[in-house]
Amino acid sequence: MIIISILLIGLVLGAIACGAPLYTIIGGSAALLFKFVADGKLSFILTDMKKVMTAPGIISIPLFVFAGFIFAESKSSSRLIRLSDAMIGWMPGGLAVVTVVVSTIFTALTGGSGVTIIACGGILLPALIKNQYDDDFSLGLVTSAASSGVLFIPSLPIIIYGVIAEVDVSLLFIAATIPAILIMTILMMYGVYYGAKTKVPTTPFSLKNLLESLWEIKWVLPLPLIVVGGIYGGFITVSEAA
Template identity: 45%
Template sequence: MIVVLLTLLALLGAPLFVVIATSAMLGYTQSEIPLSVMSIEVFGIAEMPILLAIPLFTFAGYVLSESQAPARLVRLTSAVLGWLPGGLAIVSIAACAFFTAFTGASGVTIIALGAILYPALRQDGYPENFNLGLVTTSGSLGLLFAPSLPLILYGIVAEVSIDSLFRAGILPGLLMLLMLSGWSLWVNRA
């Protein structure tokens, strides 16, 4: 019955939230569970103090992207890593990963740092596809480092210690950043 209703609503073009909510309510009704249990469960999840991190990360990402933090971060990583061969690519990788770790989301990094790094990489003679791939992948790799919004959400849903998730992301994140740096040096060795 639920599958038929779900399919019918989807074929009629109902919004996804309506399809899911209707099938959930029908499932609760068929199981003879009161619908008030749904609201109690939602409230129980919503009152978890760790969920405060979500709007705070969003706000921090907005504030950091609107300030001069991205340009300062690029200058800092350029001063530290710019002397290496393929320095601008490695600067881009480090800056994007570092910025993503502080904002908690890679989309903010791609917008904030991509506007600075993409033209600089193009001006240095890197190919366009390489520039786009480098900024997006290095921004995504920053999600492995603490504090990261996806790690927090996964920890809540899977009921895993968020501290252990943060510790578990350090070594793979550093390894992947080193591999991406090596790959960027290999691709642009000429």
């Protein structure tokens, strides 16, 4: 077994050095371990793969990804940022709180934090630095603020876990809500503390600006309410919501 482990580690390192895709390295390593260490049949892997790919909930993944790309390409991120800034930009550390709120919502709608960092980071990071936020703080906030959104509907990792573990995905989303809100709250509280401590500039509240921002995003706001309310209320399944 030691020899097999050494050979496998060498094979993995060689594949990484050759630039092989990560999914092939992980999948190939798992298949080899299953074959030589667990003494299993590779046909079992194909059977389980077919079982997972034909599960009812798996259809929601490409649909949510497609919806996320539409949301990202429609420039909704800039409108969402303007709305959040009009609502809470007046408070100490308001732009930091806006970053957390926008990143969380955008990640929840797109299903992945990477899309959020690309779509929103290019707008939020320069804005934070321009408003006298520290460079390290700004970079850390932009890259970490989306983490809580991964736990909200429609989180792709939760859907994949639910399908593979054969657990009700709707119940997983309900269970992840409190931890997600807790992470989001802690980040916002730290943003307020940092803003009050460093006395960074804030955005004056304007009712006119708020109403204009709401009007710009009027077609996007109902979507998360329909999806989240439908799943949490038990009116629709995750696949139907997608």
